Amino acid sequence: MESRVSKGKGDIELAGVAKSYDERTYAVDGINLKIPDGAYCCLLGPSGCGKSTILRMIAGHEDPTVGEILIGGEDVVGLDPVARRTAMMFQSYALFPHLSVRDNVAFSLRVKGMSKAERDRRTEEMMEKVQILEFADRIPSQLSGGQQQRVALARAAITEPRVLLLDEPLSALDEHLRLKMRAELSRMQRALGITFIHVTHTQLEAIALADMVVVMDKGVIRQAGSAREIYAAPKDRYVAEFIGGQNVISGRVRGLGASGARLEGSAFPSVDIPIHAGRRLEDGQSIDIAIRRDEINLLRPGQAGLPGGTTGVEGAIVGVEYQGNFVKVLMNAAGEDEFVAYVPERRFFEDDFHVGDRVFAAWQVEHAHLLV
Amino acid sequence: MKLSRNAIGWLNTIPLLAVLIPFFVVPILVVLMASFMQTDGFGGMFMDFTLSNYAGIFTSSLTYSLYYETIKFAVLTLIFSSVIGFWVAYFLVFHVRNPLIAMGLFLVCTVPFWTSNIIRMISWIPLLGKEGLINRALLELGLINHPLEFLLYSSFAVVVAYVHQLTIFMIVPIFNSMARIDKRIIEAALDAGASRLDIMRLIILPMSKSGIALGAIFVVSIVMGDFFVxxxxxxGGSASVVGAFYEDVGVLQYPNAAASAVVLTVLVMLMVALILRIVNIRREIAR
Amino acid sequence: MTNAPSVQTVNPARPRKRRSSGDRPWTFYVLASLFALYVLALYGPMISIYILSFQDVRGGLVFPMRGFSFYWFNELVMQTRAGDVAGAFKRSICLAALVTVITVVFSFMAGMAFRRRFRGDTIVFYMMIGSLVAPGLVLGIGIGLGFQMLGIPTNWYTSALGAQLSWTLPFGILVMFAVMSRLNGNWEEAARDLGATPAQTTRLVVLPILAPGLVAVALFGFTLSYDEFARTLQTAGSQNTLPLEIWSMTLNVTSPVLYALGTVSTIVSFVIIGISLGMIVLLQRRIAARKSGNQ
Known part of the structure; x- marks a missing residue:
């Protein structure tokens, strides 16, 4: 069934791409990025970080001020969207309000001048594929958010693009639908077998969907890699904090040895840190480390015997949030930000802590991750 | 070929300019030019730069009384039409709860706009006249012994006719700007403890001011430019600036008329510019 | 159990006074009365002349109604005392139709231009406002003088057409501004993304979406032209339009013929509105048919 859809090259390369609207400040500032063919790539960042601009430049709705955009190895700057064989799914979908679902989906075939019979056949096929046949004759305002999304997807996919660009596709949906449509996007991407580039500001969305996550900030890429890499091994404080799930603490390196060192902070006495291969540290150097919130063990202070290879900080509990499968415990320890531990539910209630209790947050030294 | 944004903008405004230049800019320039010319008294003009036409206008006490009359009518009409227009629009937007009924009532207000102004004006004659319905009714009720003379052919009648014609120009833009006020803002203000007076003063009035300004532009420019009503x-009891100007044209005193026209046009433009300074109409409409 | 308080809030027995639908603030009644008075003042006079136009030969300009007949309408048609009313009617309708078409097309184009800033847009905008507010008679005289200088005779379909456009176009563009604020740029971008040319985007996306607004502009254009007086007075040339005809009648005629003319011209206006609204309904039907048909 998918044989008609292009398996052609949908690999994308951005080389030194920058975009400025006022010739003084850059919305996108020197981006180099390679996205392999058939990948599901998420551009992740807060609003105004330039991710939508990148998407629009790949789509051909905006031209870069400098730099090259290559799709399938050829520079596409200056080409029309159709010539690029990209298709865009707009934020809040931009479905034509005066056309039925059928006519919305058939739009690109109609402007291409395809015969009505052929057009109808292909439209029917596409609508069947994304399961919108049953409301083919409604107009967009009569559809739910999820249905609208499918129509937008069908309208974009019928152009047989090699790249599908999705601008915050899930932001118009409510929480429940968002999870459902998220799974559907993933399924569609596998079915179509083309490159998806998905812009979002929700880290959970990016991590759940993407083969490749690109974290952006103020027009530059902070880190690009697989979802696991980004989550487990963030490169710097910004990525760690934006992705979440990490406690970031900062301090100065002391007592540099062969297998480890200590980190001394202003808000905590000192913790042990591992030394990664290929990472050179100097005595007195100021660095950040990240510790995953789910790898923290809460102990009562003074409790006998800290297990070997563990380190930690002490603080008072300032909040406890029940999350169902785990409990989120907030502490004031180790600095200005809250220090958080995700404690498995069962273990938390074996010895439950209360707000105001002093605790010792412990973790395995080698679980700490050194940031830039 | 891709056209630049400026080129597209200008291409699309060419038709508009093709009307505005020959039928607005040039005529105004022609009038301006004529105002510095002299006349032979028989409709002929000759080019001999003179300020005597203007001198004549500014030294004549008649001019000042004409402007006084005209501005008086403009201000009175503005006051009545904006007050009525504001409250009618307010009633429709905030008091009528069913939006369909509000729309229906709004249409009821706008229907007369589609009929002839002149007909609407003369339609007051059977009501306000000496033997008109109002005088009859008052006589029947014994409230008066003699018919009220001031009802028709008076300043009163002029203002009535203007307000009758022009209130619609207030209602539509005010209704439009009020309809865009998010009702949740008002609920939020109520939650914050605002009284209904506070809401009117701090929310509704400021947010409808673009509508009021747009309506005021219509009302002021129409009244100032009218002589017919x-x-x-x-x-015949009152005269108007344009009326006097029309008389001048009637007796072929073009340069004199032109000078008076220039003064009037400048005055109207100044009044409108003043309103535009207060409210950025373009931004507000396109909001 | 946690839901209990929210159930309480809909309990009518709560001590706090809640406003039910029958309990409106006092301002409602004041404003409703004001509204009723306004509507009465708006329609009362007009309805009274419509009634008075149906008097018989003894009829006068004021109540009471004397007899009932179509005498004054007949009189109007016979043109015995009313001048070239039929010709004026025809000219006014032709002129208004012309003005309407031009206003719709030009306002649409200018409206599209003004969606984005372009160099010099402020000048064009203020020129437009100037044209809107300039005293009509002054403009009319200027146009008349200009034509005279160039040696071109003034005529209803040349000078008067231009004079009216100088007023209907700015009006139409202001309406377009309001209409276009609802036109989302994403739709055009989506059309482009799907391969539509600019012409196709305009024809298949922009125009259908703006259609109701364009009908409104047309309605404005027609009415403003059909009723235009000040700008037309000095530019219509030798043949009168309807408002000019009515104007000369108000100065000379003091019989219910005037009222008959009012009744007829109102009927024409209503026919025009009827046709326009019919067109809107038809347009929407077509969309509705498209969405329910095709099965």
Whole structure:
């Protein structure tokens, strides 16, 4: 069934791409990025970080001020969207309000001048594929958010693009639908077998969907890699904090040895840190480390015997949030930000802590991750 | 080929300019030019730069009384039409709860706009006249012994006719700007403890001011440029700037008329510019 | 159990006074009365002349109604005392139709231009406002003088057409501004993304979406032209339009013929509105048919 859809090259390369609207400040500032063919790539960042601009430049709705955009190895700057064989799914979908679902989906075939019979056949096929046949004759305002999304997807996919660009596709949906449509996007991407580039500001969305996550900030890429890499091994404080799930603490390196060192902070006495291969540290150097919130063990202070290879900080509990499968415990320890531990539910209630209790947050030294 | 944004903008405004330049800019320039010319008294003009036409206008006490009359009518009409227009729009937007009924009532207000102004004006004659319905009714009720004379062919009648014609120009833009006020803002203000007076003063009034300004531009420019209503409804009792100007044209005193026209046009433009300074209409409409 | 308080809030027995639908603030009644008075003042006079136009030969300009007949309408048609009313009617309708078409097309184009800033847009905008507010008679005289200088005779379909456009176009563009604020740029971008040319985007996306607004502009254009007086007075040339005809009648005629003319011209206006609204309904039907048909 998918044989008609292009398996052609949908690999994308951005080389030194920058975009400025006022010739003084850059919305996108020197981006180099390679996205392999058939990948599901998420551009992740807060609003105004330039991710939508990148998407629009790949789509051909905006031209870069400098730099090259290559799709399938050829520079596409200056080409029309159709010539690029990209298709865009707009934020809040931009479905034509005066056309039925059928006519919305058939739009690109109609402007291409395809015969009505052929057009109808292909439209029917596409609508069947994304399961919108049953409301083919409604107009967009009569559809739910999820249905609208499918129509937008069908309208974009019928152009047989090699790249599908999705601008915050899930932001118009409510929480429940968002999870459902998220799974559907993933399924569609596998079915179509083309490159998806998905812009979002929700880290959970990016991590759940993407083969490749690109974290952006103020027009530059902070880190690009697989979802696991980004989550487990963030490169710097910004990525760690934006992705979440990490406690970031900062301090100065002391007592540099062969297998480890200590980190001394202003808000905590000192913790042990591992030394990664290929990472050179100097005595007195100021660095950040990240510790995953789910790898923290809460102990009562003074409790006998800290297990070997563990380190930690002490603080008072300032909040406890029940999350169902785990409990989120907030502490004031180790600095200005809250220090958080995700404690498995069962273990938390074996010895439950209360707000105001002093605790010792412990973790395995080698679980700490050194940031830039 | 891709056209630049400026080129597209200008290409699309060419038709507009093709109308505005020959039928607005050039005529105004022609009038301006004529105002510095001299006349032979028989409709002929010759080019001999003179300020005597203007001198004549500014030294004549008649000019000042004409402007006084005209501005008086403009201000009175503005006051009545904006007050009525504001409250009618407010009633429709905030008091009528069913939006369909509000729309229906709004249409009821706008329907007369599609009928002839002149007909609407003369339609006051059977009501306001000496033997008109109002005088009859008052006589029947014994409230008066003699018919009220001031009802028709008076300043009163002029203002009535203007307000009757022009309130719609207030209602539509005010309704439009009020309809865009998010009702949740008002609920939020109520939650914050605002009284209904506070809401009117701090929310509704500021947010409808673009509508009021747009309506005021229509009302001021129409009243200032009119001579017809004054002529018919005042029964000759009042004159207007444009009326005097029309008389001048009638007796072929073009340069004199032109000078007076220039003064009037400048005055109207100044009034409108003042309103535009207060409210950025373009931004507000396109909001 | 946690839901209990929210159930309480809908309990009518709560001590706090809640406003039910029958309990409106006092301002409602004041404003409703004001509204009723306004509507009465708006329609009362007009209805009274419509009634008075149906008097018989003894009829006068004021109540009471004397007899009932179509005498004054007949009189109007016979043109015995009313001048070239039929010709004026025809000219006014032709002129208004012309003005309407031009206003719709030009306002649409200018409206599209003004969606984005372009160099010099402020000048064009203020020129437009100037044209809107300039005293009509002054403009009319200027146009008349200009034509005279160039040696071109003034005529209803040349000078008067231009004079009216100088007023209907700015009006139409202001309406377009309001209409276009609802036109989302994403739709055009989506069309482009799907391969539509600019012409196709305009024809298949922009125009259908703006259609109701364009009908409104047309309605404005027609009415403003059909009723235009000040700008037309000095530019219509030798043949009168309807408002000019009515104007000369108000100065000379003091019989219910005037009222008959009012009744007829109102009927024409209503026919025009009827046709326009019919067109809107038809347009929407077509969309509705498209969405329910095709099965």
């Amino acid at each position: 004054v002529k018919v409804m005042s029964g």
